[in-house]
Amino acid sequence: MFRERQNPYLEGNYAPVSDQLSTEHLKVKGQIPSDLNGLLLRNGPNPMQAPNPKKHHWFMGDGMLHGLRISEGRPIWYRNQTVSANKSSPNTHVIGHAGNIYALVEAGGAPVMVDPELNSLAQAPFDGTLKRGFTAHTKHEAETGSLHAICYDFKRGYRASYLEIDTDNRVKQHHELDLPGQPMIHDCAITDQYVIVFDLPVTFSLSRMIRRYLPFAWNPKHQARIGLLNRHQPDQAIVWFEIAPCYIFHPQNAFEDERGQVILEGMRYERIFDKVKIGPFGESLPYLTRWTLDPKTGDTTEQQIDDRPAEFPRVHPDMEGKLTQYGYALGLARDPADTNFNQIIKYHRHGDRAERHTLAPSQMAGEPIFVPSAEATLEDDGYLLSFVFDQSTESSRVIILDAKDVEAEPIGEIELPQRVPFGFHGSWISNSP
Numbered sequence: 001m002f003r004e005r006q007n008p009y010l011e012g013n014y015a016p017v018s019d020q021l022s023t024e025h026l027k028v029k030g031q032i033p034s035d036l037n038g039l040l041l042r043n044g045p046n047p048m049q050a051p052n053p054k055k056h057h058w059f060m061g062d063g064m065l066h067g068l069r070i071s072e073g074r075p076i077w078y079r080n081q082t083v084s085a086n087k088s089s090p091n092t093h094v095i096g097h098a099g100n101i102y103a104l105v106e107a108g109g110a111p112v113m114v115d116p117e118l119n120s121l122a123q124a125p126f127d128g129t130l131k132r133g134f135t136a137h138t139k140h141e142a143e144t145g146s147l148h149a150i151c152y153d154f155k156r157g158y159r160a161s162y163l164e165i166d167t168d169n170r171v172k173q174h175h176e177l178d179l180p181g182q183p184m185i186h187d188c189a190i191t192d193q194y195v196i197v198f199d200l201p202v203t204f205s206l207s208r209m210i211r212r213y214l215p216f217a218w219n220p221k222h223q224a225r226i227g228l229l230n231r232h233q234p235d236q237a238i239v240w241f242e243i244a245p246c247y248i249f250h251p252q253n254a255f256e257d258e259r260g261q262v263i264l265e266g267m268r269y270e271r272i273f274d275k276v277k278i279g280p281f282g283e284s285l286p287y288l289t290r291w292t293l294d295p296k297t298g299d300t301t302e303q304q305i306d307d308r309p310a311e312f313p314r315v316h317p318d319m320e321g322k323l324t325q326y327g328y329a330l331g332l333a334r335d336p337a338d339t340n341f342n343q344i345i346k347y348h349r350h351g352d353r354a355e356r357h358t359l360a361p362s363q364m365a366g367e368p369i370f371v372p373s374a375e376a377t378l379e380d381d382g383y384l385l386s387f388v389f390d391q392s393t394e395s396s397r398v399i400i401l402d403a404k405d406v407e408a409e410p411i412g413e414i415e416l417p418q419r420v421p422f423g424f425h426g427s428w429i430s431n432s433p
């Protein structure tokens, strides 16, 4: 996809920004719904020192937050600020949990707490109860308010850990997992009973580390497996299911059906980090795929759901681990001649169909974040928020789509004072308790 250029992840809208701005003067097109009251946050890598373009991987670089506060139908401010505290600069995700905000990264890096004005705080994450690094992706259990996480750190050898963080912001449960290798475990999924562990064939590579590349590589000798860890009885052995070789950065969601089978849906790559050392794209494209895992029989099935590539899947924030009717994702280009990130997708479970909001050819979106509306009664009563970059004007905006009618024009758009580089993940932190 990108082979002709030196390092596409330092060019165009992947290029970092150097200014850290704060402004209250923001132009609005259309309407901002009056029930959107809170803070939209997005994290991403933004190297502040020029990296070596031959070796720079998209996943490396200082974390930078972009934030947009909205209240009563108006934008209050936009600002961007680097994340840095306690020698950590997490660059991958930013979440709210039990009244705090955390910037997150995987592979041993510590989370950094930030205040609602985006300033990094020196306070120890999770009230000092976190003993090691954390993860970029947690799963939120709506009933209890707990966060669930699978954490790995190649410096710890063939191990990973399962952590539960309770609503007092403390580690409530910490369980060690022994693994047959050192896989990159970017995310996890939950169901009512299980936390789902991805043991996939992208593993720690000492030779890449020595040569100063991102130290993970495709490893054809590593059996791809998905594990079910009973999170109510984590001392029980993990039930493993062998699957065809692939990599999954992001599950869309998982749940248990009435027969006790686990249904997992996520973005499946046939192969990554093999020849291409600088990013996830260029070897295979990710497609929404469904795995059915039967703990009673040990059987596994795999089915591709959509034939158009997509990444950054999200669901309703209170329905992780539950049967969801809808998922939201960012469409990728199938052909290098097409614009990448040009569609925001709504997947429907019923009929396994997809609706698409296609942006203007010059525009590219980021991860769509679903925010339920104040009076929501249905799962898709709400909004999709996304940072959109326009190549023709070199400018960025936040767009607000009606999640019930994603193909329609945005309800509202907020123009931002500077370009927001493509980044990774973010959250909506509502003002309401």
Ligand SMILES: [Fe+2]
Residues within 6 Å of the ligand: 092, 136, 137, 186, 187, 249, 250, 424, 425
């Ligand atoms: Fe991610």
